[in-house]
Amino acid sequence: xxxxxxxxxxxxxxxxxxxxxxxWEGHDYTYAELDxxxxxxxxxxxxxxxxxxxxVALYLKNSVEHVTSLVGLIKVRAVPVNVxxxxxxxxxxxxxxxxxxxxxxxxxxxHQRSVATLMASLPELRTVFVIGxxxxxxxxxxxxxxxxxVEIVDFNGYIARSTERDFxxxxxxxxxxxxxxxxxxxxxxxMWQHDDFFRKPISGGNPYGPPRADLAxxxxxxxxxxxMSFLIAAPLMHGAASYxxxxxxxxxxxxxxxxxxxxxxxxxxxxxxxxQMILIVGDAMGxxxxxxxxxxxxxxxxxxxxxxxxxxxxxxxxxRNRMLAVKPDLLLRDNFGxxxxxxxxxxxxxxNGNLMVPPTDRMMVVxxxxxxxxxxxxxxxxxxxxxxxxxxxxxPEKTARxxxxxxxxxxxxxLGDMGYVREDGSIxxxxxxxxxxxxxxxxxxxxxxxxxxxxxxxxxxxxVVPAPDPKYxxxxxxxxxxxxxxDEPTLEEIQEHCRKTLARYKVPRxxxxxxxxxxxxxxxxxxxxxxxxxxxxxxxx
Numbered sequence: 001x002x003x004x005x006x007x008x009x010x011x012x013x014x015x016x017x018x019x020x021x022x023x024w025e026g027h028d029y030t031y032a033e034l035d036x037x038x039x040x041x042x043x044x045x046x047x048x049x050x051x052x053x054x055x056v057a058l059y060l061k062n063s064v065e066h067v068t069s070l071v072g073l074i075k076v077r078a079v080p081v082n083v084x085x086x087x088x089x090x091x092x093x094x095x096x097x098x099x100x101x102x103x104x105x106x107x108x109x110x111h112q113r114s115v116a117t118l119m120a121s122l123p124e125l126r127t128v129f130v131i132g133x134x135x136x137x138x139x140x141x142x143x144x145x146x147x148x149x150v151e152i153v154d155f156n157g158y159i160a161r162s163t164e165r166d167f168x169x170x171x172x173x174x175x176x177x178x179x180x181x182x183x184x185x186x187x188x189x190x191m192w193q194h195d196d197f198f199r200k201p202i203s204g205g206n207p208y209g210p211p212r213a214d215l216a217x218x219x220x221x222x223x224x225x226x227x228m229s230f231l232i233a234a235p236l237m238h239g240a241a242s243y244x245x246x247x248x249x250x251x252x253x254x255x256x257x258x259x260x261x262x263x264x265x266x267x268x269x270x271x272x273x274x275x276q277m278i279l280i281v282g283d284a285m286g287x288x289x290x291x292x293x294x295x296x297x298x299x300x301x302x303x304x305x306x307x308x309x310x311x312x313x314x315x316x317x318x319x320r321n322r323m324l325a326v327k328p329d330l331l332l333r334d335n336f337g338x339x340x341x342x343x344x345x346x347x348x349x350x351x352n353g354n355l356m357v358p359p360t361d362r363m364m365v366v367x368x369x370x371x372x373x374x375x376x377x378x379x380x381x382x383x384x385x386x387x388x389x390x391x392x393x394x395x396p397e398k399t400a401r402x403x404x405x406x407x408x409x410x411x412x413x414x415l416g417d418m419g420y421v422r423e424d425g426s427i428x429x430x431x432x433x434x435x436x437x438x439x440x441x442x443x444x445x446x447x448x449x450x451x452x453x454x455x456x457x458x459x460x461x462x463x464v465v466p467a468p469d470p471k472y473x474x475x476x477x478x479x480x481x482x483x484x485x486x487d488e489p490t491l492e493e494i495q496e497h498c499r500k501t502l503a504r505y506k507v508p509r510x511x512x513x514x515x516x517x518x519x520x521x522x523x524x525x526x527x528x529x530x531x532x533x534x535x536x537x538x539x540x541x
Contacts (some may be wrong), residue, residue, distance in 0.1 A: 001174025001197040001214050001215075001225070002173065002194070003172050003195050003199070003205075003215075004074070004170035004171065004172045004173060004174060004194045005074050005083055005176065005194050005198065005246060006026075006071065006074040006075045006077075006167075006170060007170055007172075007215060008198060008215070008218065008246070008249070009035070009038075009071055009207065010035065010165065010491035011218050011219050011222075012031060012218070012219070012222050012249060012252050013031040013032060013034070013035040014219065014221040014224045014248065015036075015179070015218075015220075015223050015363070016031055016222055016223060016227075016252045017030065017031050017032035017300055018030050018031075018073075018282045019030065019163070019227050019252055019254070020100075020227070020254045020255070021029055021249065021253075021254060021255060021475075022034055022064065022067060022253070022255050022256075022257065022258050023033050023229070023254060023256045023257070023273055023537055024055045024063070024064050025258075025259075026272065026273075028254075028491075029064070029397050031149065032323065032492065034068065034071070034096070034291060035071075035165075036404075036461065037064075037068045037070045037158075038067075038068045038075060038414060039070035039075065039161075039162065039163050039164060039165055040072075040158040040161040040162065040163055041065075041068045041069060041071075041161075041385075042072035042075040042076045042156045042167065042261075043071030043161035043162050044072075044129075044153075044155070044157055044158035044160070045072055045073060045076055045078065045103075045162045046076050046131075047161065048103075048127050048129075048153050049102075049103075049126060049150060050076060050078050050102070050103050050126060050127065050182070051072070051075070051076055051077065051078060051172075051406065052076070052077040052078065052168075052174075053077065053078070053079065053175070054074055054078045054079065054082060054102045054103065054104065054265065055078075055079045055099050055100050055101045055102060055527075056069075056078050056079065056081060056082050056101060056103045056104070056105065057081040057083050057095065057096055057099060057101040057103070057104045057105070058070065058080055058081065058082060058094075058105050058206055058236075058237070059085060059105065059106045059111050059114075060083075060085065060105060060106070060107055060131075060236075060237070060410070061085055061107070061108070061148065061235065061259055061260065062232075062236050062257045062259055062260070062377060063107070063131075063257075063259065064106070064236055064257075064452065065105075065131050065155065066236050067221040067236070067245070068158075068173040069105050070236070070242075070245075070464070072158075073405075074174070074194075075165075075167050075178070076167060077168065077170060077174050078169075078177065079175045079176065079177050079190070079294060079520070080173065080177065080241070080411045081095070081099045081101055081103075081177050081179065081402075082177075082178055082179055082236075082238075082242065083095055083096075083179070083237060083356070084107075084187075084235040084237055084457075085111060085237065089114050089117055089118060091186070091372035092114055092118060092337050092512065092532075093118045093121060093122070094186050095179060096118060096122050096125070097121070097124075098186075098189065098394065098468060099177065099179070099189055099391070099393065100124045100394075101122070101124060101125065102124055102125065102126050102127065103125070103126060103127040103129060104127075104128050104129070105127070105128075105129045105131070105280040106128060106130055106131070107130070107131070107132055109133075109135050109350065110480065111140070111217065112130065112134065112138045112316075113135060113137050114135040114136040114226070114505075115128060115138060115141075116135070116141035117137075117141070118520045119138075119142065119145065119150060119287070120139045120141070120145060121174070123148075124150065125150055126148075126149075127150065127151045127153055127157040127387070128142070128150060128151070128153065129150050129153045129154075130153065130154060130155055131151060131155040131156065132155075132156075134152060134154075136432065139152060144466040148433065152432070160162055160353065161420055167464070169196075169419055171195050172195040172483065173194070173195065173444055174194045174197075175191055175192065175194075175210075175390075176191075176192045176193075176194060177189050177191060177393060178190045178192065178193075178198050178239050178242065178339045180239060180339035180340065180410055181336070182410075182434070183347065187198065187526065188263060188393070188395060188398060189392060189393030189395075189528040190239075190339045190389045190390045190392060191383045191389050191390040191391055191392070191393050192263075192339050192342075192389050192528055193390060193392070195198045195387075196387040196388065197342070198246075198250075199386075199387040200245040200341070200342035200343060200386060200387035200388070201246075201247075201337070201342030201343055202243060202246045202250055202274060202343070203247060203343050205218055205221075205247075206221070206250070206251070207247060207251035210302070212250075212381075213473070217251055218250065219352060220253035222250075222251065223252075225251050225252055225253075226451065227252060227253060227254055227443075228248070228251070228254070228271065228276050228277065228335040228485075229253065229254045229255075229256060229274055229275055229276045229277070230244065230248045230253050230254070230275075230276065230277045230278075230279065231254065231255075231257075231258075231266065231275045231277065231278045231279065232244050232245065232255060232256070232257060232279050232472060233261055233278055233279055233280050233281075233285055233289070234261070234279060234280065234281045234285070234312075235259075235260075235261070238281060238312065239312065239338075240281055240311040240312040240337075241354045242310075243311075243337075243342065243343065244279050244508055247343075248402050250373070253263075254278055255369075255508040256273050256275055261285060263285070263288035263289045263291065263292040264292050264296075265294075266278065266289065266292070266527065267289070267292040267295075267296045267300050268296065268300060269302070270300060270301060270302060270304065270305050271300065271301025271302075271303070274303060274304045275304060275305055276304050276306055276307065276308070277305075277306070277307040277308070277311050278305070278308045278309070279310060279311070280308065281309075281310065281311065281313050282308050282310055282312060282313025282314050283310045283313065283314055283315055283316055283454060284461075284519060285310075286308075286310060286316075286323075287318040287454075287460065287461065288313055288320050288363055289308075289323070290322040290323050290326075292324070293323055293326040294325075296313075298325045302326070304331070304332070305327065306331055307331040307333065307334075308323060308331075308332055309332075309333045309334075309335060310332075310333070310334050310335065311334070311335035311337060311343075312337075313452075313524060313525075314447050314450055314451060314532070316450070317335050317349055317451065317455065317456035318450045318451075318454050318455035318456065319454065320332050321490045322324070324534075333346055333415055334346060334347045334348070335347070336357055336429070338413075338415055340384075340388070340389055340402060340403075340413050340415055341384040341388060341413045341415065342356070342384075342387070344360075344362050344363060344370045344384055344389075345357060345358070345360055345362060346358075346396060347429060354428050354429075354464045355425050355428065355429040355448075355484070356428055356429070357425070357426060357427045357429060359425035359426055360427070361385070361386075361537070362385055362386055363377075363382055363384055363385065363427060364382075364383050364385060364421075365379075365380040365381065365382055365383070365419055365420060365421050365427060366380055366381050366412070366414065367380050367381070368380075368381075370404050373420075373421065374421070375423055376420070376421055377420050377421075377474075378420055378424065379418055379419070379420045379430065379443075380416040380419070380420065381414050381416070381417065381418060381419065381527040382414075382415075382427065382429065383412040383413065384412060384413040384415075384418045385410065385412055385413050388403060389403065389413070391403055395534060396489035400510065402414060402415065404443070405482070416432050417429060417430075417431070417432060418430045418431060418432070418436065418445065430445040430447075430448070431445030431446055431447040431448060432445075432447070434526060435447070435464075435486070435527070436463070437464075437465070437474050437475075437476055438466070438473060438474055439466075439472045439474050439475055439476060439505060440471070440473065440505070441467070442506075444464075444476050444495065444505065445463070446463070446464040446465065446527075447464075448502070449478070449498070449507075449508065450463065450464050450478075451500065451540070452497070452498045452500075452501050452502050453478055453480060453498065453508070455501075456489065456494060457486065458483055458484065458486035458488070458489050458518075459480050459481070459483065459484055459489075459494075460480075460481045460482055460483045460484075460488070461480065461516075462478050462480040462481075462517065463479050463483050463517055463519040463525050463527060463530040464476060464477070464478050464482075464508065464530075465477055465530045465531040465534050466534075466536040467510050467531075467535055468535060475509045475510060476492075476505075476507065476508045476509055476510075477507060477508060477509070477510040477511070477512070477534035477537075478510070478511045479511075479512045479514055479517060479530045479533050479534055480512070480513055480514070481513065481514055481515065481516055481517045482510060482513060486510070488513050491508075491510075491511055494508065494511055495507050495508065495509075510534060510537060512534055512537040514533065517530070518530070529533070
C-alpha cells in the first residue's frame with residue numbers, strides 16, 4: 001500500500017485518542033482533540049477554495065495553529081510550503097512566487113506587513129489566512145489590487161466549522177514540499193510524495209526497527225509503544241523539525257513545542273514538561289543549550305531527560321562532551337540526512353575523530369560518472385539510495401543533476417557530500433565538496449577543521465573557508481567568534497590546539513575574529529560571508 005500522512009495521523013488518533021500528542025506552553029492536547037481541531041481547520045481551508053494540489057505557504061513561528069494548519073492541509077490533499085520567517089522581503093517574494101502559493105497562513109503583525117508589501121507581485125495568491133488581528137496594511141494592499149481579488153480570511157473562523165472527517169479518499173501520491181535553505185543561493189523546493197516521505201524521512205513510522213507494513217500494523221504497534229515526550233527545539237519550518245514531528249506522531253508520542261528557540265527556557269522547563277528527548281540542529285543550538293545546562297545544572301530537573309538528538313548541521317564532539325559532563329548518562333544521537341534524502345541513519349565518530357556511517361544499504365559512494373566505487377579509501381560522492389524525492393519544484397535541470405538515474409534504473413540522490421568506503425564497509429564522511437579547500441594540492445574539508453576549532457574553550461563558533469595564498473593557491477582560513485569571558489587567543493595558540501587532532505596542512509593559517517559568526521536565515525553556515533571576510537583579512541596582511 002501507499003501511505004498518506006493524513007491517513008497516518010488519523011490512524012494514530014483512532015488508536016490512542018486519549019494520549020497526549022502536543023504540549024504547548026504547559027497545555028496538553030490529546031490526539032482526539034488535535035484531530036478534531038485539524039478537521040475544523042481543514043474544512044475552513046476548503047470553504048475558502050483550498051484543495052487538492054494547492055500549494056499553501058505557512059509563514060509561521062511554532063504554535064498550535066502551525067500544527068493544525070499542517071495537518072489540516074494534508075487532510076484536504078493540499079501541499080504545505082514551509083517558509084523561513086527570518087527571510088527578508090526579497091527572499092520571501094522568491095519563496096511565495098517560486099512555490100506558486102495560492103494561499104498564505106500568517107500571524108505576526110510584522111509578517112503580515114511583509115505579505116502586504118509583496119502581494120501585488122504574487123499573481124497566484126488568492127487567499128491570506130490571518131491568525132489574530134489583521135493589520136491595516138494588509139487590508140489596504142488587498143483593496144488596492146487591480147484585476148484580481150485576494151481574500152483576507154480570519155483563521156480563527158475554523159471554530160464554526162465541522163469536526164467531521166468527511167474528506168475525499170487519499171492515494172499516498174500527494175506532494176509534500178520542503179524548501180531547503182542552502183549555504184549559497186536561493187532555497188530549492190524538494191518534492192516528496194507522501195508515501196516516500198513516510199518510508200524515508202520518517203523511517204516507515206518506526207525508526208527503532210522494521211517499517212510498518214500497513215495502517216493496521218501501525219495502529220496495533222502504536223498502542224504497544226510507550227508515550228515518550230519529545231521536545232522539538234527547532235522551528236517547524238525547518239526540515240529536520242517536520243521530519244521529527246511526523247516521526248513521533250507515527251509512534252503515538254507526545255511532542256513539546258516552544259514559540260522560539262530559547263535555551264534557558266528549554267532547560268528550565270525540562271522538569272515541568274517531563275521532557276525525555278530534545279531535537280536540536282547542530283552546534284548553532286547545541287552550544288547555547290550546553291551553556292544553559294552548565295548554568296542550571298544545580299537548579300534544573302534533568303531526571304526525565306535521557307537523549308539529545310541533532311540533525312541538519314555539524315554537531316561537534318566538544319559540545320557533546322559538555323552536555324555529558326552535566327548528565328553523563330545522556331544518549332546522544334547525530335542523525336545524517338538532508339531535505340533531499342530524509343533520514344539516512346546515525347552518524348558516529350570513530351576513535352580517530354572521523355565522522356562515520358556504519359555499513360548501510362541506504363548509501364554508497366560514486367564517482368563523477370555516478371558509478372559505484374568499491375575500492376576502499378577512494379574518495380567520491382556519497383549517494384543516497386531508496387525512497388527519494390521526485391525532484392526540485394520547477395527546476396528540471398537541478399533535478400537531473402541531483403537525482404540522477406543509474407544504468408540499472410535506480411534513482412539516487414547526490415548532494416555534494418564527499419567520502420570514502422573503508423574495508424569494513426563503513427563510510428567516512430569528509431564534508432561538502434563545495435567547501436573543499438585545495439591548499440598546495442592537499443584537500444581539506446571545512447567541517448573537519450570546524451569541529452576541531454569548536455573544541456577550543458575560547459571559541460564560540462567558527463566557519464572554515466579558503467583564502468587566497470600566493471604560494472599554495474589557497475590557505476585554510478577561519479572566521480570565529482569568542483565565548484563570553486575569554487580573551488582572543490593568538491594564532492599560534494589556535495594552531496597548537498588544532499594540531500592535536502588535525503594534520504599540519506589542515507591547520508588554519510589565518511583566523512579572523514568577529515563579534516558574531518553569520519549564518520543563513522535557515523541557521524546554516526553562511527560560507528559566502530565567511531569567505532569574503534577571510535579574503536578581506538588576507539588582503540590586508
